[in-house]
Amino acid sequence: MRHGDKRGPAAQDPGRKERGRGKGRHGRRAFDNGTLRLLILQMIGEQPRHGYEIMTELEARTAGAYRPSPGVLYPNLSALEEDGLIACAADGGRRKLCSITPLGQQHLKLNAAALEARAAHDSRGGGHRFRRGAPPEIVAAMDRLKAALRHSFLDAAPAEQAIRSAATAIAAAAETIEGLDTSPVSAPAEDTDMTQIITRHRHELRRRELTVREAADLTPNMRRIVLEGPELDDFSSLGFDDHIKLFFDTGAGKPEMRDYTPRAFGGGRLTVDFAMHEAGPATDWARDAAAGDTLRIGGPRGSQVIAPVFDWYLLVGDETALPAIGRRVEELPAGVTAVTLAAVTGPEEEQAWDSPAAQQTHWVHRPAGAAADPAPLLDALWALDLPDGKGFAWIAAEAGVARALKQHMLQDRGHPGEWLKAAGYWTAGQADASDKALD
Ligand SMILES: Cc1cc2nc3c(=O)[nH]c(=O)nc-3n(C[C@H](O)[C@H](O)[C@H](O)COP(=O)(O)OP(=O)(O)OC[C@H]3O[C@@H](n4cnc5c(N)ncnc54)[C@H](O)[C@@H]3O)c2cc1C
Numbered sequence: 158m159r160h161g162d163k164r165g166p167a168a169q170d171p172g173r174k175e176r177g178r179g180k181g182r183h184g185r186r187a188f189d190n191g192t193l194r195l196l197i198l199q200m201i202g203e204q205p206r207h208g209y210e211i212m213t214e215l216e217a218r219t220a221g222a223y224r225p226s227p228g229v230l231y232p233n234l235s236a237l238e239e240d241g242l243i244a245c246a247a248d249g250g251r252r253k254l255c256s257i258t259p260l261g262q263q264h265l266k267l268n269a270a271a272l273e274a275r276a277a278h279d280s281r282g283g284g285h286r287f288r289r290g291a292p293p294e295i296v297a298a299m300d301r302l303k304a305a306l307r308h309s310f311l312d313a314a315p316a317e318q319a320i321r322s323a324a325t326a327i328a329a330a331a332e333t334i335e336g337l338d339t340s341p342v343s344a345p346a347e348d349t350d351m352t353q354i355i356t357r358h359r360h361e362l363r364r365r366e367l368t369v370r371e372a373a374d375l376t377p378n379m380r381r382i383v384l385e386g387p388e389l390d391d392f393s394s395l396g397f398d399d400h401i402k403l404f405f406d407t408g409a410g411k412p413e414m415r416d417y418t419p420r421a422f423g424g425g426r427l428t429v430d431f432a433m434h435e436a437g438p439a440t441d442w443a444r445d446a447a448a449g450d451t452l453r454i455g456g457p458r459g460s461q462v463i464a465p466v467f468d469w470y471l472l473v474g475d476e477t478a479l480p481a482i483g484r485r486v487e488e489l490p491a492g493v494t495a496v497t498l499a500a501v502t503g504p505e506e507e508q509a510w511d512s513p514a515a516q517q518t519h520w521v522h523r524p525a526g527a528a529a530d531p532a533p534l535l536d537a538l539w540a541l542d543l544p545d546g547k548g549f550a551w552i553a554a555e556a557g558v559a560r561a562l563k564q565h566m567l568q569d570r571g572h573p574g575e576w577l578k579a580a581g582y583w584t585a586g587q588a589d590a591s592d593k594a595l596d
Contacts, residue, residue, distance in 0.1 A: 192275055193225070194233050195268055198257065201243050202265050205256040208234060209571020221547075227570060228542040237261070251569065298466070302327075305491040309513055319513075321423045322488050326465075329395050333462045354549070354575050358395055358460045364404075365389060369450040370426060372443075376506045378525075379476065380431045380443045381420075384452060389427055394419040395460035397485040398551065398578070402455040403429075405438040412453075415439040416582075416591055418480040419457065427454075430483075432476035434525065437588060467576070468546030469494040470514075473538060473562055475528055476501060477582040478553035479508060485551070489514035494544050500534050500554070517544075528554075529585035531561035538565055549576050556581025556592040563595060 196218075200211055208230055216224035225233075234255060237243045242261035245253040257265075265272075309315060309323065333356045365388035375381040394401075400416040407413050415438065421428040431443035442452075470489060472482040479499060486495045491513035500521040501507060507520050519541065523533040534554065550572055552562045563579035566572040581592030 194237060195272060197233055198237055198242055198261055198265060199272060201255050202257040202262060205254050207252050207254055212571050224547060226543045226545050229545060301492045308491060326488050326490055329462050330465050333464055354464050356462045360393055360457055360459060362456060362458050364453060364455045366451055366453050369446050369448055371448060372446040375430060378433045378506055380433055382429050382443060382446055384427045385425055389425055392422060394422055394457050396462050397488060398481040399457040399460050401457055403439060404453040405442050407438055413438040415589060420480040420484055430480040463549055467549045469496055469544040469548040471496045471543065471548055471550040473498045473552045475554040481553060483508060483510050486510040486512045486516060496543060498537055498541060529557055531558045534558060535561050535565060538562060552579035553582045556584045560595055
């Protein structure tokens with residue numbers, strides 16, 4: 158696996174990761190290291206627990222303000238084990254169950270006063286006070302948006318692409334907020350949060366006939382086609398993983414239809430990137446496409462917009478996912494981290510993306526014939542140390558690969574299901590076979 162280092166200034170600061178330990182979702186320090194370790198010990202003292210349960214439980218106990226990443230939790234578990242305060246053993250699968258030892262119980266008793274003080278702090282509201290009646294998450298997010306706009310657009314002459322990306326991101330955020338049910342509810346606020354992480358928008362379904370303006374190889378196996386035409390006037394795509402239908406006449410009655418991502422749209426032009434493989438109506442058309450050719454498209458029928466409430470975004474996939482991954486990275490704002498993990502056939506297939514967001518880029522090289530083997534991406538994902546704070550995971554690849562990656566995030570990492578979206582973008586051995594829900 159090759160790790161790129163195309164990251165924003167915050168990610169390039171070597172001290173940042175360590176300082177992030179124990180911080181809440183907006184960078185406030187939630188616990189010092191000693192308190193965090195004590196809380197973990199206390200939870201294991203209540204009942205034996207797996208690592209992912211502790212992450213979820215800590216998040217619940219801090220009302221969603223703090224969820225340790227595996228990179229924070231597991232070193233703390235190791236330290237507790239080395240000190241003889243807990244004992245962890247494999248419970249049949251790959252996971253370890255940790256139980257408190259007699260020495261650990263004694264340690265808890267000795268530190269009971271510190272735990273009580275922490276509980277009293279939390280019951281007084283801890284770090285969750287409201288400013289001018291607005292929830293602190295909203296105040297922090299607005300401050301972050303203002304600072305990002307000031308930094309990116311007031312002090313410099315920004316590129317047109319950056320202006321378009323920023324405007325799209327702000328419009329998408331506004332649409333998400335307009336679609337929220339903000340009526341008072343008796344359920345806890347964090348429940349409401351969960352159900353509205355993804356907002357769905359419907360578009361009028363239109364078919365359009367477009368002309369190829371440019372066709373060129375972006376990399377040896379990725380062909381970029383730029384389309385244009387007056388029928389694009391009211392084209393709208395709010396989500397980075399929207400899809401359009403492309404229609405291909407094969408001379409066999411009904412046209413063949415395939416799903417593709419609107420990689421970029423603006424200035425009356427729509428860009429679509431085709432991952433080239435052996436054969437298929439879409440691949441064959443893209444291989445030969447030249448300026449002046451025509452293509453019929455339909456949709457997008459709808460867009461799914463992920464609420465911009467996360468500290469980091471994990472994007473994992475194969476070549477077919479790269480258009481969505483690239484678009485997402487370019488559209489993410491400053492102040493968040495885009496962690497990308499993509500499988501391609503070699504270094505010549507790697508892509509670079511400009512973004513105000515910090516980037517942690519990871520590439521896996523495997524032959525085209527192994528695109529349906531989950532192992533290369535799965536092994537790399539196991540090895541990934543994800544940032545602190547809340548993260549949204551997005552996965553798209555061959556259906557069997559995507560299913561294995563999704564399972565790892567949910568079962569091995571304990572990643573919340575509401576903060577994950579996974580799709581099979583194609584199925585090995587079957588034409589026109591996607592699995593968008595992967596259930
Ligand atoms: C929501 C969504 C968005 C997508 N966006 C894109 C995109 O932007 N760019 C992109 O390139 N793809 C994208 N895809 C994947 C693309 O739709 C499929 O790869 C599609 O099957 C390709 O059509 P085809 O006519 O070339 O091959 P098909 O006729 O569908 O398939 C022919 C044979 O090729 C195999 N095959 C299909 N795709 C691949 C592949 N990638 N690698 C190896 N073998 C393959 C099939 O299993 C079959 O055996 C997306 C899919 C979805 C569901």
